[in-house]
Amino acid sequence: MLSIDLKGKRAVVTGGSRGVGRATALMLARAGADVGISYHSRAEAAQATVADLERLGVRAWAEQGDLADVAAAERLITRAVAEFGGLDILIGNAGIWPPEDTPIARMDDAQWRRTLAVNLDAIFFTTRAAARVMESGGRIVLVGSTAGQRGEAGHADYAATKGAIISFVKSIAIELAPRDITVNCVAPGWIDTEMCAVPFADGGRERIAESIPLGRVATAEDVAGPIVFLCSGLARHITGEILNVNGGSVLCG
């Protein structure tokens, strides 16, 4: 039977305490990979993820930090190489989506700076550090969004960071190809995670589901699966690609 085997691979998942990051961490572990996660504020959730990972028989740990701080991002990658003995997989997942609709005329500098710092600076810092040490045959998967391709009214800050991730991925995919490291983006639409709690309230979830061609909101596992696929040998010839995981949303957006 065909299966994905990541035994012996050493992975870091940013924002791994919940949502897509947690689901990805667990799926990587089910495929046999050792997994370190970063988290910002949810220590208990992060420890629960670590416990679940360890129950799957892999090495696991959680590192607290604000990855928009370059020192924290580099500490995360240093811990991976120190404890695991190297780094094969980086999943750049951590990010924020300020839930309130904020037209550009009313978006303040602080929100703009914070969203860019968390969603883009952190990706740059962690990816740069990983690129310095990642093994040949490595995999980098960054989590984008439908918003990065078709924009998102009221969320220009978020959409700008996710659009930037696409061009970032396409650039470093070429740079790292000679080292046989692939770099791809998985771009989800609406997902059933805490990030979407505000728009999902008061019947919002159902209205949103009706707008998606496949008629449902994705689970975190629906997004984790394609991420893990891109980390597998099956995807070794895919690089610089944006893999949409949105139930067809962008097609009608």
Next chain:
Amino acid sequence: MKSPLVSDAATHLEELAALAGRVAREMAGEIAETAELVLHALVGGGKLMFCGNGGSAADAQHLAAEYVVRFRRARLPFSAIALTTDTSVLTAAANDLGFEQVFARQVRALARPGDVLFLHSTSGESRNLLEAARAAAAAEVRTVALLARGGGPLRELVDRALIVPTDSVAHAQEIHLAIGHAICEIVESRLATEPGGEY
């Protein structure tokens, strides 16, 4: 009957082995922490600088070469430089600024925040190393001194002092090189191999 020459040779090596065993028991933790400091510097894009006088100068350039080229396995090159090798710089600095400035001047010229400076000294008293440590601190460079004989004044000027418990200059230098190799082996085993395996 064993010749005195054989006996002397054996004595030197047995003393070294005993010292190495003691260092393994007492200093492995400090050595591992230093390796982690080096890993963090390289992950952050920093470089390693090495300096020392005489036999310690030889250690410095020996270890810089391990990082730039290879130790045990093919892998990406690491950024490392010995401050003991450029005779134009060394003679100009010594002639124009004084011998105590030969390393400090290079630290001021080359160092960037996040780099690491290794200072090898059996006495911990060499003025050019004390000046280099001060210059490194001013440049936000982390400093590691490999010392012996109690460490001397240099131990107070560095972030991390690895003090080998011996009064023997020869054994101190031998153990300094071994510690340098241990750190290099830890670092090299954790960072990326060169694509295609052997270079």
